Amino acid sequence: MTVINNRGVSAIESAFERGKILIPYLVAGFPDEKSSLECMKAAFNAGADMLEIGVPFSDPIADGAVIQHAQDRALRNGMTLRKTLRLAADLAADQKKTVSKPLILMCYYNPILHFGIERFVDSALESGVDGVIVPDLVPDEAELLIESARKKNFATVFLAAPNSSEKRLRLISKSSSGFIYALGLEGVTGERDKMSDKLSTFVENIRSIDKSENKKAHRVGIGFGVSKPEHFKMLSAIADGVIVGSAVVRRAESSPQAVREFIEELRR
Amino acid sequence: MTRFGRYGGIYVPETLMVPIEELTEAFEYFRANPLFQKELNELLSTYAGRPTPITFVPTFSDKVQAKVYLKREDLLHTGAHKLNNSLGQALLAKRMGKRRLIAETGAGQHGVATATAAARLGMECVVYMGTTDMKRQAHNVVRMRLLGAEVRPVSAGSRTLKDAINEALRDWVSNLASTHYCLGSALGPHPYPTMVREFQRVIGDEAKIQFREMTGRLPDTVVACVGGGSNAIGIFTAFLNDSVKLIGVEAGGRGTGRGEHAARFMFDSDPLNHIGVLHGTETFLLQDEDGNILPTYSVSAGLDYPAVGPEHAFLFETKRASYSSISDDLAISAFKMLTQTEGIMPALESSHAIAYVIREMKGSNEFILINCSGRGDKDLSIVEDWMKGHGEL
Numbered sequence: 001m002t003v004i005n006n007r008g009v010s011a012i013e014s015a016f017e018r019g020k021i022l023i024p025y026l027v028a029g030f031p032d033e034k035s036s037l038e039c040m041k042a043a044f045n046a047g048a049d050m051l052e053i054g055v056p057f058s059d060p061i062a063d064g065a066v067i068q069h070a071q072d073r074a075l076r077n078g079m080t081l082r083k084t085l086r087l088a089a090d091l092a093a094d095q096k097k098t099v100s101k102p103l104i105l106m107c108y109y110n111p112i113l114h115f116g117i118e119r120f121v122d123s124a125l126e127s128g129v130d131g132v133i134v135p136d137l138v139p140d141e142a143e144l145l146i147e148s149a150r151k152k153n154f155a156t157v158f159l160a161a162p163n164s165s166e167k168r169l170r171l172i173s174k175s176s177s178g179f180i181y182a183l184g185l186e187g188v189t190g191e192r193d194k195m196s197d198k199l200s201t202f203v204e205n206i207r208s209i210d211k212s213e214n215k216k217a218h219r220v221g222i223g224f225g226v227s228k229p230e231h232f233k234m235l236s237a238i239a240d241g242v243i244v245g246s247a248v249v250r251r252a253e254s255s256p257q258a259v260r261e262f263i264e265e266l267r268r
Numbered sequence: 269m270t271r272f273g274r275y276g277g278i279y280v281p282e283t284l285m286v287p288i289e290e291l292t293e294a295f296e297y298f299r300a301n302p303l304f305q306k307e308l309n310e311l312l313s314t315y316a317g318r319p320t321p322i323t324f325v326p327t328f329s330d331k332v333q334a335k336v337y338l339k340r341e342d343l344l345h346t347g348a349h350k351l352n353n354s355l356g357q358a359l360l361a362k363r364m365g366k367r368r369l370i371a372e373t374g375a376g377q378h379g380v381a382t383a384t385a386a387a388r389l390g391m392e393c394v395v396y397m398g399t400t401d402m403k404r405q406a407h408n409v410v411r412m413r414l415l416g417a418e419v420r421p422v423s424a425g426s427r428t429l430k431d432a433i434n435e436a437l438r439d440w441v442s443n444l445a446s447t448h449y450c451l452g453s454a455l456g457p458h459p460y461p462t463m464v465r466e467f468q469r470v471i472g473d474e475a476k477i478q479f480r481e482m483t484g485r486l487p488d489t490v491v492a493c494v495g496g497g498s499n500a501i502g503i504f505t506a507f508l509n510d511s512v513k514l515i516g517v518e519a520g521g522r523g524t525g526r527g528e529h530a531a532r533f534m535f536d537s538d539p540l541n542h543i544g545v546l547h548g549t550e551t552f553l554l555q556d557e558d559g560n561i562l563p564t565y566s567v568s569a570g571l572d573y574p575a576v577g578p579e580h581a582f583l584f585e586t587k588r589a590s591y592s593s594i595s596d597d598l599a600i601s602a603f604k605m606l607t608q609t610e611g612i613m614p615a616l617e618s619s620h621a622i623a624y625v626i627r628e629m630k631g632s633n634e635f636i637l638i639n640c641s642g643r644g645d646k647d648l649s650i651v652e653d654w655m656k657g658h659g660e661l
């Protein structure tokens with residue numbers, strides 16, 4: 001396989017060129033396979049700049065109640081990593097008709113390990129997926145994934161936590177490609193009423209460490225806890241992109257229309 | 269060293285990395301600290317009842333035509349080996365300035381042990397337990413509540429130990445400043461597999477000396493049941509460098525099909541298909557073609573878990589220990605046999621190790637040391653139902 005120039009890390013980086021970007025998260029196969037694809041299209045139509053597609057896993061330890069429920073339901077619907085890649089390919093094909101926006105997978109480590117790491121990177125790229133976020137994989141254990149991904153320009157987005165030490169932030173910065181994912185809280189996914197007022201210092205800290213580690217600075221996306229338009233506004237002033245998960249997933253349970261309206265509301 | 273060969277590691281959300289570093293440092297510091305050791309040893313002897321004896325079981329030995337000795341962890345305070353680890357971790361947590369302990373539990377023994385340690389040391393305690401396990405080990409739920417712990421029911425997934433660990437990890441990541449996660453078996457991310465082994469190795473260290481005193485020699489074979497693997501690694505460690513056979517016994521449940529057992533080492537295809545990552549560690553586990561974790565089943569809640577501690581994976585690969593499995597029915601027969609022949613009522617978990625000796629070592633005439641990891645009081649209603657179902661009551 002050859003490197004596809006306009007995909008992978010490059011596609012993600014160019015999405016950030018558009019300014020402050022909005023990255024909704026949806027679970028493949030929730031509420032069912034067809035509706036999840038409709039929700040993803042609706043999200044793009046409503047102004048999402050990039051999409052994070054959640055691959056359901058039996059033991060989602062980093063997720064709160066809403067996403068646990070969605071993943072559980074998706075698994076019951078027969079959704080798997082393989083089928084998620086097919087769904088992504090369908091979405092990417094549909095996208096080609098308009099503007100092509102990047103797709104990243106959010107997938108726990110075991111399904112990827114079991115699929116085979118190199119094979120995963122190749123299949124993901126072939127399906128129009130540009131990168132991956134693995135919530136239970138820290139860079140310390142990710143040598144194989146990073147190596148396979150680098151060869152193909154596939155993005156490995158690592159998470160930075162508010163309590164990560166400077167040493168860890170350096171490692172995260174060195175290991176990430178596409179962007180760095182700043183966690184908006186210490187805890188699991190789920191809507192919160194209020195976001196911490198320390199986040200701006202946290203993101204500044206990531207940026208300054210990142211600058212000293214890399215010639216070309218990473219973009220910083222922020223997520224976990226984001227639930228309303230005020231949050232989006234506040235966080236897009238701090239970071240380059242905002243990821244909205246549970247709040248979008250909850251709406252996916254009602255309809256693609258509800259997803260669209262919510263994203264329009266965030267964007268307004 | 270975070271691994272045992274290729275097994276182990278630290279597969280956790282980033283937010284847990286700094287707490288895990290802090291825990292590792294604290295553990296390394298205190299394991300070498302004489303004051304800490306003294307305090308722990310005092311608790312183990314004056315509070316928990318160590319050393320526990322080893323007991324020769326003559327009638328049982330006659331029946332199986334071998335010389336069988338039991339290491340009596342059933343006599344430890346609260347009724348299982350789990351307290352060795354809970355006291356160690358609770359004391360460590362206290363030194364780290366934590367005021368709240370959380371734990372998962374399957375059989376309820378680790379929950380009871382942690383609730384007990386918390387009561388003794390004046391700490392708060394929350395225990396996560398699958399609702400299936402709360403029903404079948406109801407007695408232990410009452411014990412935990414009486415001890416002042418809050419028992420939080422977990423109704424996700426298979427509603428057993430695996431799901432309780434998921435919830436405990438979610439709690440930990442949300443309450444880092446106040447909370448220590450007191451994990452109950454030799455699994456999870458580094459340093460847990462090593463730390464739990466170090467707190468449990470007292471079982472084998474004592475047993476080795478006691479066995480020599482009683483028989484003038486070492487056992488030919490040491491047998492223990494393996495859920496996550498803490499009682500087994502606890503008794504194995506002292507014998508690793510001796511020419512003693514080590515045997516771990518998993519839950520064979522009610523069949524060999526998917527979801528019918530918890531025997532991680534029972535497979536006939538490429539071993540690589542059976543290695544994966546769950547709850548922070550790389551090890552042998554039960555998974556489907558898509559890398560999702562399979563449901564498990566065993567009559568014994570403490571063995572009903574899809575992954576095995578990483579050090580056991582290493583002992584399996586290097587063939588230093590071997591692993592076998594025992595069905596529900598054989599475990600219950602062994603439970604009854606030991607109770608009737610010797611007046612010792614073992615936990616259903618431990619009954620798996622006893623059943624292995626009955627099935628595989630009959631007539632061997634060997635010196636055998638079995639870890640009787642706990643007592644069976646918690647399992648009376650399960651055994652009663654089984655006996656009723658078989659027309660024995």
Ligand SMILES: Cc1ncc(COP(=O)(O)O)c(C=O)c1O
Nearest residue numbers: 377495496497498499570617642
């Ligand atoms: C009495 C007893 N033995 C064994 C086990 C299994 O755990 P492990 O394999 O960690 O010893 C349990 C777990 O609850 C238990 O209560």
